[in-house]
Amino acid sequence: MNFSVYWEHADAVSKTLYFVLLAMSIATWTVLVLRLLGTRQLKQIAYAQLSKALTGLKAKFAPLNFEQRKAVAEQALLRQIATEKASAEKGVAVLGTIASLAPFVGLFGTVWGIFHALVAVGKSGQAGLAQVATPVGEALIMTGFGLAVAIPAVIAYNICTRFNKTLSNELQDHAHSLLIDTMLQQDSAAKTEATAAQKGLVGGQA
Template structure:
């Protein structure tokens, strides 16, 4: 009778360890795809809102510029820098002579500290989920390989117990066990590709954010942008 070979047969013949490996790969896949889809949507909206940086400086006042950017920056990546830095500038001017640490701090340093804090907050938000994607991409193949080795071990043990060694009795169970390695690669490859893509997008976003912070600092301390001062 021809032996049925496939994942269903491997699952039926597998033990608790084989099933546990499959469940671990399933959880890894669900978690990675959740972050892949959610961060893809978030990254698309972030890159779309980056076009508003040039329009920010075309507004007549800082209040108008912030209001215009709030309509575009749905992910709140660039707006908090303008809001918090303008608040820091107003606080430093209102608290002159008041007994506080902010009053004792140079206005430029207070604005710099505020901008640095907001950039760190945005950076932490952008990197959320990347550690999981990197972990899945690096460990999923080895988890699948462990399932393969475990399956091959049990297949060879079953053949040895039967007392007859035939190639058709060995090839089927071994081929089924190799399915776990394939599943590990199926889980790992999208996670690795997504990690590289999101890392590049985050690097571009942080570079634009850093330039925007420098322009804001120059405007709030001197009243002009860096490029205008250099020209």
């Protein structure tokens, strides 16, 4: 049975389920393509935001000692990492939902097709192939549609989840590097100021 025969015999419920699965499939491929195309850009933006988060704090470090500066910088980095991870998670929940629901939508279409087959048998009083072929074929097509939507959604979900884990690890490493560089710069600046102050004090006493 080809698709035109199925569409001709499908009722409103079956057609509605078809469009629901079609919308799910479009959403899955859209999220996956956008994520794959924006992978490098998302990482670069996240790195830039981490650097910006520390740059904005440098002016406030002056009255703080080393431990206080470190604590403030760590909190700023952790907050920014959480923000970037939340941004990277956009769309992943949609993929997970589609992967979970699509088989059940297809299963509902299968049940609906079998129901039509039983109704046809009841009306004719015979369980012949002519009475059940079209409804059973409709049921099998809906099962195939559900799997065709669910399988790519599961794969896309796993790809995005793996990318997010990798991004999280890379952000942690980059944040540690930024923290070390910032603390070394601040410590060096503090020592320079202390040395200059001592020289000034000695010169004033002389």
